[in-house]
Amino acid sequence: MEIIDLSQEIYVGMPVFKDLPQFKMTIHKSHEEWDKIENPVTRTPSVHRLELGEHTGTHVDAINHMAREYEGQSIDTMPLSMFYTEGICLDFSHKGLKELIEPEEIEEQLQKAQLEIKQGDTVLIYTDHFRKYFGGEDWGKGPGVSAKAARWLGEKKIAAFGVETMSPGVSGVSNKEVHHICGELGFTHYENMVNLYQLIGRGRFRFIGLPLKIRGGTGSPVRAIAVFE
Numbered sequence: 001m002e003i004i005d006l007s008q009e010i011y012v013g014m015p016v017f018k019d020l021p022q023f024k025m026t027i028h029k030s031h032e033e034w035d036k037i038e039n040p041v042t043r044t045p046s047v048h049r050l051e052l053g054e055h056t057g058t059h060v061d062a063i064n065h066m067a068r069e070y071e072g073q074s075i076d077t078m079p080l081s082m083f084y085t086e087g088i089c090l091d092f093s094h095k096g097l098k099e100l101i102e103p104e105e106i107e108e109q110l111q112k113a114q115l116e117i118k119q120g121d122t123v124l125i126y127t128d129h130f131r132k133y134f135g136g137e138d139w140g141k142g143p144g145v146s147a148k149a150a151r152w153l154g155e156k157k158i159a160a161f162g163v164e165t166m167s168p169g170v171s172g173v174s175n176k177e178v179h180h181i182c183g184e185l186g187f188t189h190y191e192n193m194v195n196l197y198q199l200i201g202r203g204r205f206r207f208i209g210l211p212l213k214i215r216g217g218t219g220s221p222v223r224a225i226a227v228f229e
Contacts, residue, residue: 007058066183075217087207089199095143103152126196154185162190
């Protein structure tokens with residue numbers, strides 16, 4: 001069995017989408033405090049305090065994040081079967097900054113890879129944007145799916161699709177509509193994925209991206225993985 005990690009590292013100073021909360025991490029309790037050592041030279045962490053948004057790093061969006069009319073469809077209400085699926089990964093590494101991915105291009109890549117989309121799949125979109133631009137001035141200008149492509153994927157009754165970028169659509173172009181379509185058709189997406197280049201040309205795999213069970217949550221960080229048996 002081979003397991004490929006598809007998740008970003010979470011650390012202080014990491015990029016986050018627009019005005020979402022910055023990740024903060026401080027020592028809450030040290031071993032020295034627990035051992036009642038007075039005036040220690042160093043503090044060895046035994047428990048950290050974390051402050052972060054639900055949409056930090058590699059994460060999945062809940063249906064209630066898509067639009068106000070989906071209130072109540074929080075991350076803790078979504079079936080676990082949405083996060084434990086079969087998966088495929090398609091190559092769009094030729095796409096440039098802020099370029100849209102259209103349905104006919106997805107069909108072309110499916111044919112090229114000799115793959116098909118099955119009901120309940122997770123479809124990962126490899127653009128190589130992470131390796132090219134992460135942390136740089138163009139990090140927020142990644143390619144993304146068009147509204148037509150989102151609807152096309154949703155009508156295939158997939159569980160989710162995943163992207164390397166901070167948003168599933170192109171920010172300011174298709175992103176808001178892509179979210180609304182996900183809510184309307186009842187599927188979701190993962191953002192900020194990594195290592196998708198390791199999946200290209202390898203066929204189908206087991207995808208796992210389990211969220212935290214946050215009551216009322218609009219999303220959750222995940223440790224997404226691809227498993228090849």
